[in-house]
Amino acid sequence: MDDELPERRRPGAPRTWREIRDWFADDQLEPYAGASDRSLRSASILATTLTLVILLIGPPPNTLVLTPLVAIAGLAVPGLARNRWYWLLLTGLVTIGTLSRPWLTLDNHHWLQLYWFFALFLTRFAVDADRALARTARLLVGFAFLFAATWKVISPEFLTGAFFDFTFAIDNRLGEVAASVGLQDPELTSGNRSTVSAGRRPGATPEVTDFIINERLAPWTPVMAWLTVIVEGAVAVSFLAPLKRRWAWMRDASMLVFVVATYPLAPVLGFGRLLLVMSAMQSSLRPRVRAVAYVTAFAALSLLSRRGVALEWLSDLFNVVPDADVS
């Protein structure tokens, strides 16, 4: 063995399959590498507390009245949120409530919520529950964004901007925002919606119809499409890539950029809150910074349910009049 040539490779770089496997399993690649149990514990407390708050302010579909009561108990009784049987009860309630609706009517964040509660229960059986939950949270977010970005790339109408053209011209949620900055006429949105509704009436024969989009908005929609894919791709890559701890802040940064860029336009608040909770769980920021960043984002997201006030303010700022020219 002594007369073997010295290895000409970077120290620590994997070469055999076993080394590659060990490299990926190395705790140095986890966001909590070197983090104290106290840091992990604080992330877990933050994530579980916000999860229970979600159950209070935006419970999953068809959850029984018992669910908010169980959530309150978890917030009030110290240590209860670290009990595996507590999470079994909550996971059961959320699962029964969610799956009592047919699966094809569920939104994607309902599925993500099921996975998250299942993980909260299952990781209580781990030797190091908080570390296992941090890894699960990171992977769930990473894969969800990987599939979201993949769908946008393979969908023929997304990268061309056609999807945003269509959605701004027909969806109230996005249309309101565009209208508030003078890039859309609310009457145009309702007119387009009537066109589509007409094809859904019993006996209607769907036929090719004119669809009016806003010419001022149209140049921007391909840019928005590409930015969406880039941001979602960045979240997917940063959460799935085995980053060293010094680069792990990119996960928090990409998630916060995504939340800020997305939810004022498309206020699917339940989805946004859930993503923040999971991102907080895997975050390697210092505990105080992490708590301030994620609680602030969580609260701001919840306030978006009153975004009408902000939109009125934007309308005033851009001096938008109701009959603005849209040609």
Added chain:
Amino acid sequence: MHRRDVVIAWVAPVLLVLLAVTQIAQASTRDLTPWKGGGFGMFASTDGLNYRAVQARFLTTDEPITIAVHDFGDEQRATWRFVHAGAMPDERRVGRLVERIERAQWTVDRRVAQFDSWLPDSLVGPVVTSGGSRNDEVIMVTGVQIEVWGTFYTRGDDLLEPRLLASHTFMFGDGQ
């Protein structure tokens, strides 16, 4: 990390991946709307459930009769079957919607059959009666045709293009 912890940490993500891959496959092969099914295809396509149209008609020896298939009164199960048929219009899901159509009595008003009531289990349906002046006259129906249409928009032509995603015809054994 302990090996058991690694396994535990991967269980939920593996479930996510399995469902999402299945959803992409079903969207490609069975016209499942990208927005539903747990594959994270929301906000990627104009082919959302809200923009799909389910058109149904009774086939008769004369002109077909449109069915107001979206409205089954208060029965949630039938409404869900309507939603399922729109979200993934394969033969199985559309067939389940037709089963509910068969279990009902329908009243025709201005060539549109409206849900009237559920038939007793002993009666084989559907029962279709004419309304208006010829009230309660039973109309012979030979089958049901269901079509599901999607809405697509291509940048540049400023046109909404409906596209027939699926069309299924179910014939009744001996007419009604």
